[in-house]
Amino acid sequence: TYRMSILFMGGLMALFVMGAASAGADSPKLLIETAGLANLQEENSSDLLVLDLRPKDDYLQGHIPGAFHFDYEQLSEERDGVRGLLKATDALARVLADAGIDSAKQIVLYAGMANPVDIKNATRAFWVLDYLSYPRVAILNGGFAKWKHEQRPIEKEPVFAAALAPSALPIAPRPERLVMQQGLIALQNEHETAVLDLRSVEDFSGASKSDFVARAGHIPGAANVPASSLLEARENGAYYIFRAAQELEATLR
Numbered sequence: 001t002y003r004m005s006i007l008f009m010g011g012l013m014a015l016f017v018m019g020a021a022s023a024g025a026d027s028p029k030l031l032i033e034t035a036g037l038a039n040l041q042e043e044n045s046s047d048l049l050v051l052d053l054r055p056k057d058d059y060l061q062g063h064i065p066g067a068f069h070f071d072y073e074q075l076s077e078e079r080d081g082v083r084g085l086l087k088a089t090d091a092l093a094r095v096l097a098d099a100g101i102d103s104a105k106q107i108v109l110y111a112g113m114a115n116p117v118d119i120k121n122a123t124r125a126f127w128v129l130d131y132l133s134y135p136r137v138a139i140l141n142g143g144f145a146k147w148k149h150e151q152r153p154i155e156k157e158p159v160f161a162a163a164l165a166p167s168a169l170p171i172a173p174r175p176e177r178l179v180m181q182q183g184l185i186a187l188q189n190e191h192e193t194a195v196l197d198l199r200s201v202e203d204f205s206g207a208s209k210s211d212f213v214a215r216a217g218h219i220p221g222a223a224n225v226p227a228s229s230l231l232e233a234r235e236n237g238a239y240y241i242f243r244a245a246q247e248l249e250a251t252l253r
Contacts, residue, residue, distance in 0.1 A: 030126075031242060032138040034147050037108055041066060049105040049161065053121040054112050054144065060158065064110065064147055068159040070099055072125040083212045089173055092132065093166040100161025101129075103169055106136045113143030116228040116240045131177040133170075145239035188221060195222040196252075225251065 032040075040048050050067035052059045059069040074095045076084050087095070101107065109125050111118040122139045129137045140147070148154060179187065187193040197218050202208040204224040206216035218224070230248060231240045242248065 029138050031141050032108055033141050034150055034152060037064070037140055037147075038152060040106065040108070047106055048108065049100075049102060050108045050110070051101070051125065052144070053109055053125055054118075058112065058144075060156065062148075062154040062156055063159075064144065065153050065155045066159060067110070068100075068161055070101070070125070072121055072128075074099075075125070075128045081214075086128065086131075086178070089132075089171060090166070092128065093169055093171050096132075096171075097164040097166040097169055100163055101169075102161075102164060103132075103134045103171070106138070107134060108138050108140055110140035110143045110147075112145055113239050113241075114145040116231045116233075118143060119227060119231065119240070127177070131174055133172040133174055142234070142239045142241045146234070146241065149235055149238045184219075195219055196225050197222040198225055198227045200226055200228075 037050070045066060048066070050064055051070045052063045052067040053070060053072050054063075056069055056071070059067075063069070075087060075092060077087050077091075079085050086092070107129065109122045111121040113119065122143070126137055126139055142149075184193075184195070188195070197204050199218075200208070201224060203210065203213075203216075204218050204222075204226075206218070209216040230243060230251065232243050233240055243251075
């Protein structure tokens with residue numbers, strides 16, 4: 001089993017990967033293949049909500065039939081000069097309700113996946129929905145790039161979901177999915193915490209720094225597991241998918 005407290009920086013991909021790698025037969029399906037999504041569309045499209053997390057211009061040039069565009073950055077905000085902080089629960093409820101993201105439905109998220117960095121769009125949205133106790137959320141393995149490479153149907157007309165009342169969403173934050181700075185310090189002092197930094201080797205070492213990061217380097221004690229190392233290219237780089245579950249499990253243990 002994984003250590004009790006495991007925290008992530010530079011994206012929430014490892015949280016998703018660990019759940020997918022260790023899920024049992026009775027666990028919610030966290031990763032769905034393109035063929036699986038196509039089957040769901042045929043079987044029960046009324047219970048399905050497909051979210052396209054790519055830039056809006058990419059969505060309008062072509063998207064999976066029935067999918068509607070969602071700007072996942074609406075879930076975050078800047079406070080005291082720090083970007084990417086999660087909005088308050090009531091604000092999240094309003095954003096999700098306005099977008100019609102119904103927690104009663106099976107939700108499938110997809111990013112572009114012609115580039116490994118695209119996965120952050122899907123994993124960030126997955127984490128927020130998981131944090132808010134959405135029960136059925138899955139990421140499309142290979143994203144839009146794999147869907148297109150397989151010559152599956154694509155449409156260009158935008159799709160919109162009907163807005164919901166925020167009170168219609170039974171949102172229940174899961175505190176074990178989020179840690180604040182002081183909480184991390186306290187956990188590290190207990191010596192039971194593994195901190196994973198999913199940024200690039202260059203960002204981790206301090207050789208490079210994103211413009212929104214105040215200082216180069218990493219949190220003391222953190223281990224570097226670049227998000228790109230959890231993916232593999234297929235069809236000569238046409239798209240990226242998650243590595244096999246056994247490989248992921250070995251990497252994260």
